[in-house]
Amino acid sequence: MSITKVRSLLPAGTHYLSGNEAVAEGALAAGCRYYAGYPITPSSEIMERMADRRGEAGGVFAQMEDEIASICSVIGSVWAGARAMTATSGPGFSLMQEAVGYAALTETPLVIADIQRAGPGTGQATRVGSGDHMQARWGSHGDYQVISYSPWSVQEMYDLTIEAFNQADRFRVPVLLMGEEAVGHLREQVNVPPEVTLVHREKRAGAAPFGDTGPDGVPPMPSFGEGENLLVTGSTHDARGFRRTDDPEVHERLVSRINEKILNARSRIVRTEAHHLEDARLAVVAYGFTARSALYAVRRLRKDGLRVGLMRLQTVWPFAEQEIRELGRAVDRILVPEMNRGQVAGEVIKAADCEVVPFGQTNGEIIHPDRIAEQIRRLL
Amino acid sequence: MARDLEARLRTGVQATPFCPGCGHGILMNLILRALDASGIPMEEMLFVSGIGCAAWIPSPHFKGDTLHTLHGRAIPFATGAKLFNPALRTLVISGDGDLASIGGNHLIHAARRNTDLTVICANNRIYGMTGGQAAPTSPRGTRTATTNRGNPHRPFDLCKLVLAAGAAYVARYAVTQPLALMEGIRRALEREGFSFLEVLSPCPTQFGRRNRFESPAEMLQSLMERCVTREEAGRMGDEELAERIVTGEFT
Numbered sequence: 153m154s155i156t157k158v159r160s161l162l163p164a165g166t167h168y169l170s171g172n173e174a175v176a177e178g179a180l181a182a183g184c185r186y187y188a189g190y191p192i193t194p195s196s197e198i199m200e201r202m203a204d205r206r207g208e209a210g211g212v213f214a215q216m217e218d219e220i221a222s223i224c225s226v227i228g229s230v231w232a233g234a235r236a237m238t239a240t241s242g243p244g245f246s247l248m249q250e251a252v253g254y255a256a257l258t259e260t261p262l263v264i265a266d267i268q269r270a271g272p273g274t275g276q277a278t279r280v281g282s283g284d285h286m287q288a289r290w291g292s293h294g295d296y297q298v299i300s301y302s303p304w305s306v307q308e309m310y311d312l313t314i315e316a317f318n319q320a321d322r323f324r325v326p327v328l329l330m331g332e333e334a335v336g337h338l339r340e341q342v343n344v345p346p347e348v349t350l351v352h353r354e355k356r357a358g359a360a361p362f363g364d365t366g367p368d369g370v371p372p373m374p375s376f377g378e379g380e381n382l383l384v385t386g387s388t389h390d391a392r393g394f395r396r397t398d399d400p401e402v403h404e405r406l407v408s409r410i411n412e413k414i415l416n417a418r419s420r421i422v423r424t425e426a427h428h429l430e431d432a433r434l435a436v437v438a439y440g441f442t443a444r445s446a447l448y449a450v451r452r453l454r455k456d457g458l459r460v461g462l463m464r465l466q467t468v469w470p471f472a473e474q475e476i477r478e479l480g481r482a483v484d485r486i487l488v489p490e491m492n493r494g495q496v497a498g499e500v501i502k503a504a505d506c507e508v509v510p511f512g513q514t515n516g517e518i519i520h521p522d523r524i525a526e527q528i529r530r531l532l
Numbered sequence: 533m534a535r536d537l538e539a540r541l542r543t544g545v546q547a548t549p550f551c552p553g554c555g556h557g558i559l560m561n562l563i564l565r566a567l568d569a570s571g572i573p574m575e576e577m578l579f580v581s582g583i584g585c586a587a588w589i590p591s592p593h594f595k596g597d598t599l600h601t602l603h604g605r606a607i608p609f610a611t612g613a614k615l616f617n618p619a620l621r622t623l624v625i626s627g628d629g630d631l632a633s634i635g636g637n638h639l640i641h642a643a644r645r646n647t648d649l650t651v652i653c654a655n656n657r658i659y660g661m662t663g664g665q666a667a668p669t670s671p672r673g674t675r676t677a678t679t680n681r682g683n684p685h686r687p688f689d690l691c692k693l694v695l696a697a698g699a700a701y702v703a704r705y706a707v708t709q710p711l712a713l714m715e716g717i718r719r720a721l722e723r724e725g726f727s728f729l730e731v732l733s734p735c736p737t738q739f740g741r742r743n744r745f746e747s748p749a750e751m752l753q754s755l756m757e758r759c760v761t762r763e764e765a766g767r768m769g770d771e772e773l774a775e776r777i778v779t780g781e782f783t
Contacts, residue, residue: 186616212615217641221608224601228580228612231599232620236612254602376578376597376613377620381542383592385600394592395600 153322153354153367157347158183161209164346171309171335172239174342175265176201178313179237181348184263185211186229186236188222190244193277194333195267198239219244223251227260231384233375235317239265241333243274245284246291252326253292254386256410259362259371261320261353263313265329267336270491270516279516280333282440282491288328289469295407297414299421300328300469302439306340312466318351319421324370325414330468332491334441334518362406363391369413414470423466424475428454432461434532435483437476437500439465442489442519449525460528468496473503480504485531487511489524537564540574542595549588553740553748555707555733559654560589562710563625566717578613578620582606582630585661586654586733589625604634607642610649618648623721628655628669632688636668643697643726650720650727653690656735664738675742690730691782700725703781706732708756716781732759732777 161180169177176198179187189199199215206213212229216222219240226236240248245266255262266288270281288300299319301312309331316327356365356372361382365371371391374380383393388403396402414421427447429435438446443464450462463479465472476499480486486504488497489511497510511527513519541564550556567577579590583603591600597620601609606624614622624631631639631653642649658676659665666676666683669690673682695702701723705713713731720727734740734751745751755777762780765773 186612188612214615216608217637220605221638224605224608225612228599228609229616232613232617234616250602377617379575381595382597384598385591386602387600
């Protein structure tokens with residue numbers, strides 16, 4: 153693993169961007185030079201921006217025949233040496249799931265931006281939802297881990313996209329930027345610093361590319377064309393990549409390692425943010441756009457003297473178990489507002505010993521701060 | 533010459549996993565001979581395959597970079613690698629079920645875009661690895677694990693399909709035509725743009741035993757009798773051609 157600093161592609165300073173544009177700019181700043189995608193509302197502006205910027209940034213833009221081809225070509229490009237991404241929304245994210253599992257098992261670093269809309273099915277294509285978090289975690293078959301981010305602002309669409317690429321390379325894992333339509337189409341100021349810090353996947357000639365040979369159980373990763381005679385397969389494989397599809401020990405060791413390398417690094421992956429929690433009796437746990445409504449509600453109720461605070465999850469996966477456990481000891485109750493029917497609330501219930509109240513809304517609209525305030529007043 | 537080819541095989545890999553009488557071993561041999569004849573070093577090659585018996589031709593046997601992918605998706609994986617690093621000479625080797633059924637859409641779109649890939653489709657006209665189910669290439673009337681009264685559907689003509697989609701090079705040979713096939717592989721590798729080679733390869737285990745072939749030798753014999761060159765086909769009437777497989781270059 154090596155760390156470099158490069159100049160930002162956008163001029164340093166304040167820019168006025170949509171969330172989707174900020175994802176594309178963050179990706180380019182992070183050195184993403186392969187983008188493949190398929191049009192889908194409400195994420196298409198990401199691919200359009202990537203197509204527009206190819207001239208200045210260089211690299212490859214590929215509009216593929218579907219989402220399956222998009223993510224598969226991303227994986228191919230990564231093994232050829234690229235930092236690469238695709239973007240989509242619910243239905244396309246569903247189509248990509250088999251390849252997410254392939255990327256997890258082959259330890260292929262890549263980034264998927266899922267700009268969530270109201271599902272299930274085709275649902276409401278232009279309306280907001282946040283119903284893909286369980287799919288992000290469990291969408292492919294078998295046991296594996298991913299890292300997922302839940303940005304709440306256009307600034308974070310930029311910053312967390314850069315971090316997503318760095319964490320993908322650091323841990324050789326698929327990283328998901330779980331945006332929501334509301335932040336994808338929101339326009340806000342983005343502060344672009346002059347330099348970007350990049351973490352690069354480790355390279356070590358001759359090292360086993362799938363073994364327990366690197367720090368933290370993350371093996372070095374060579375690319376095609378480097379004379380390593382790589383054997384990459386989505387079947388169970390040993391440290392050198394030979395298929396071992398009937399060896400119980402090899403399978404157990406591989407599946408354990410791709411899970412443990414992420415779970416053991418939770419303290420370096422999980423990101424939470426505390427707002428007004430010092431003396432809170434009730435905590436709101438929220439993420440993504442809903443956390444904006446929640447913070448607004450919390451601040452207003454604070455003015456009325458209510459002891460309420462907010463813990464914002466910037467990452468959803470791996471889950472902030474320890475942080476939520478501690479929060480559950482400090483407060484009497486936790487309210488979890490989210491634009492789904494309790495996907496993350498279930499995780500909070502598992503981790504916290506106190507009473508946890510799910511508050512789901514699935515009407516294709518953001519949760520209004522008044523509705524959250526009303527719930528808080530009811531519970532306090 | 534055979535000893536020269538050893539350098540192109542991955543150290544430590546011994547017997548192939550193919551059944552007795554399978555045509556894929558012949559194809560594997562001819563791919564290596566064609567690479568040797570073209571003087572292409574293995575270091576320049578990227579071999580990409582999907583899922584199925586044919587996908588095991590390059591992986592793990594070939595001593596080069598190999599990418600064994602998801603079922604049906606070899607072509608998009610190959611596309612990503614090739615577009616990002618055009619120096620990789622990218623050869624996709626997979627089966628008919630993989631490339632033409634689950635991966636059929638990727639096949640025609642890669643041909644339409646004329647992506648600089650070479651695709652070898654080992655066509656045994658059945659799903660071998662999963663136990664002999666009907667494929668989109670199974671001839672009408674074929675008995676398979678899912679069509680025990682005979683396949684009611686007609687098969688794809690893969691060469692016509694890929695040609696219509698815009699491929700730069702399209703050819704069909706059988707493993708019973710080794711010299712022509714080897715030359716076809718060489719030409720496909722050397723052609724810029726999307727090259728497609730359909731290779732008929734017998735599957736005695738799944739196809740033969742359900743369709744009254746007494747032995748692998750009989751399947752090979754039948755393939756030799758049925759394959760005709762384009763020139764020979766030109767002299768045949770429709771009735772005579774009905775049971776034939778036309779081989780040669782179509783571009």
